[in-house]
Amino acid sequence: MSLLRVAVPNKGSLSAAAVDLLHEAGYRVRRSSRELSLVDPDNGVEFFFQRPRDCAVYVGRGALDVGITGQDLLVDASASVREVLRLGFARSQFRFAAAEDARWSDVTDLAGLRIATSFPVLARKHLADNGVSAELVTLEGAVENAVALGLADVIADVVETGTSLRNAGLLAFGAPLMDSEAVLVVSSVHELPPGKAKIAEVLRRRLQGVLDAHKLVMLDYDCPEEKVSQASRITPGQEGPTISGLDKPGWVAMRALVERADVQRIMDELTEIGATAILATRLEACRI
Ligand SMILES: Nc1ncnc2c1ncn2[C@@H]1O[C@H](COP(=O)(O)OP(=O)(O)OP(=O)(O)O)[C@@H](O)[C@H]1O
Ligand SMILES: O=P(O)(O)OC[C@H]1O[C@H](OP(=O)(O)OP(=O)(O)O)[C@H](O)[C@@H]1O
């Protein structure tokens, strides 16, 4: 059966998180950054390591079957893909920004101005949607310098913390052009044959399982029998907590999955109703 061909970012903000996620999901990882492709026959896949922007191009044109890249890069590549999973990293917004004392506050103020960006298609589309005609200056990166250097009046760029903008004396304005995060996408140029579609679904499910495992912890605790219904309300788990016997009259052992973000509050509440030996354990992976 033919291998599923997967685009993986080889550099930049997306790369390390994408590779870690695939590794945690049980896929082979490359030993050196000079390896540009890697066959993982046990899992039916072949990975191709491409620049994040190029992942969108390869999958968007059907040369690779599935890939990991950013939503903003997909829009900029006008990629024909179907998003199958949001991956929760490389979260950013795409925004206009200008000098702190600039008078522009909305996309409709930008007619006739020079806008520097490394996402020209995304920027052009947003301007066109708003009926604005402006001059785009396309750059590879470090776009924030373009205003101080007199190359452009405004930039349109990726913003995460805003540190790069502040350091360059710029201020974002107007509504974000888009929110973006890393995603797993399947090419919609050709329909995948059934064998590859199955391997792609296993990949999606495994990545989902790792993401779910990151969000959850397993809580084990001992609970007085008369407090079981209160404890079940605090830790309802997926289908109700597991309750098992303890070699201590009047007590049971309880076990349930809880959200990692809530685990400290939940442990406090369990302690208050008299639970003891409360243990929180991280999950490696799961299917929920
Ligand atoms: N500082 C950041 N924080 C979060 N996400 C980011 C950040 N910078 C870039 N991204 C996201 O990472 C993806 C790749 O961005 P970009 O095209 O800038 O590549 P890169 O990782 O900077 O590599 P390079 O610019 O060297 O090609 C995009 O989806 C973008 O939204
Ligand atoms: O809001 P911040 O937290 O500062 O993050 C946003 C910055 O990060 C990215 O730059 P990157 O480091 O990828 O360099 P590049 O501009 O050369 O792509 C992006 O292009 C912004 O410049």
Ligand SMILES: [Mg+2]
């Ligand atoms: Mg970058």
